[in-house]
Amino acid sequence: MENTQNYNSELNGKIALVTGGTKGIGKAIADRLRDAGASVIVTARNHPGTDLPHHFIATDLTVASETAKVLGEINEKFGTVDILVNNMGGSSSPSGGFSALTDEHWENDIQLNLLAPARIDRAVLPGMLEQKSGVIIHISSITGISPVHESLGAYAVAKAALINYSKSLSKEFTPKGVRVLTVSPGMVKTDTMDAYLHSLAGEAGVSVDEITQNLMNSLGGIPMGRMASPEDVAEFVGYLVSPRASYLTGANYVIDGGTIATV
Ligand SMILES: NC(=O)c1ccc[n+]([C@@H]2O[C@H](COP(=O)([O-])OP(=O)(O)OC[C@H]3O[C@@H](n4cnc5c(N)ncnc54)[C@H](OP(=O)(O)O)[C@@H]3O)[C@@H](O)[C@H]2O)c1
Structure with missing residues (x-):
């Protein structure tokens, strides 16, 4: 169905920060917010x-001082940032389940997917509270609800914690004018997903189509029969x-083409 609504100006005058806004889902979000009139900063x-x-800022946000x-x-x-999309995330941990994960893998995945977003929230919230308005989105994952233990254990745990944390942030700050929400995608066809599927296929000695299936x-x-697009x-x-x-506010929205089996 063709989209007939006009979003061209609804975010006019708004300042939006999208972490990890140069690729994949973050890039699509940054472009979408700009199309709706926001001034967008990507990191x-x-x-x-x-x-x-x-506006681009080069930074590694897993380094606390950044x-x-x-x-x-x-x-x-x-x-003041009016819209914060904590999109940056991912995992560099190996597949192989529980025994393949070292402390370093756990720490890296928790740093990237939980601690870095929490630090950014802490830095952005005072401005939002002063103006009594703002929206914070945390991009989690359905693995935070439905774990894939074989390849994404530490990442899934960090994403589960992010969903929980986002809820408590919403409880605290919605009464003060800041909406806080979580979006949990299923499989999304980004370059990183393609690279991940290629590496899994290589490790398993099967085709990319087979490993995707x-x-x-x-x-x-x-x-839905396909991965989501970043758009x-x-x-x-x-x-x-x-x-x-x-x-x-306060909710976790799954966008997974119907994947999760629970209600
Ligand atoms: N793709 C999926 O299927 C899927 C499914 C569920 C949830 N998600 C979640 O959706 C979000 C985006 O995923 P994606 O697949 O679109 O990721 P992506 O294509 O790999 O893009 C990640 C973005 O984050 C940046 N980034 C990564 N590490 C960073 C760091 N330490 N400091 C600053 N920036 C950093 C990357 O740029 P640089 O590399 O240049 O830093 C890039 O802009 C993530 O939170 C991911 O967990 C993805």
């Missing part, structure tokens, strides 16, 4: 090398941060 460790229509630097730059150049099956299948997720986030979603 990543590396410039993607192509022209970016957003957060204050980044927010200092944003406050000076733009002012195996992974989809291990999640219980995707009734599928971005469209929903674009709605959640808009005034049209002004009553929504």
Whole structure:
């Protein structure tokens, strides 16, 4: 069905920060928010090398001292962040289940997927509280609800904690004007997902199609019959941060093409 709504100006005048906004889901979200009129700041460790229509800040946000630097730059150049999308995340842990994970794998996955977003929230919230408005989105994953122990144990635990943390943040700050929400995608067709599938296929000695099917099956299948596109997720986030979603807060929204079997 063709989208006939006009979102062109609903985020006019809003400042949006999208962490990890140079690739995959984050890039699609940054572009979507800009299309709706927001001024968008994206962070990543590396410039993607192509022209970016957003303000780019090079930073590794898993390094604790970087957060204050980044927010200092944003406050000076733009002012208060109205919309924060904590999108950055992922895992560099090996597959092989519980015994393959060292303390370092656990620490890396928890740092990237939980502690870094919590630090950014801590830096952004005072401005939102002062103006008594703002929206914070945490991008989690369905693995936080439905663990894939074989390959994503530490990552899934960090994402589960992120969902829980996001809920408690919402309880504390919604009464003060800040909506806090979680979005948990299922499999999304990004370059990182493609690389992950290639590496799993290499390790297992099977084709990428086969490993993709195996992974989809291990999640219980995707009734929609395909992975999400980054734009599928971005469209929903674009709605959640808009005034049209002004009553929504505290919830975790699964966007997985029907994958999760529980109600
Ligand atoms: N793809 C999926 O199937 C899927 C499913 C469920 C949930 N998710 C979640 O959705 C979010 C985005 O996933 P994606 O697949 O779109 O990821 P992606 O394509 O790998 O992009 C990740 C982004 O984060 C940046 N980044 C990574 N580590 C960083 C660091 N330490 N400091 C600053 N920036 C960093 C990357 O840029 P640099 O590398 O240049 O730093 C890039 O811009 C993640 O939270 C992921 O866990 C993804």
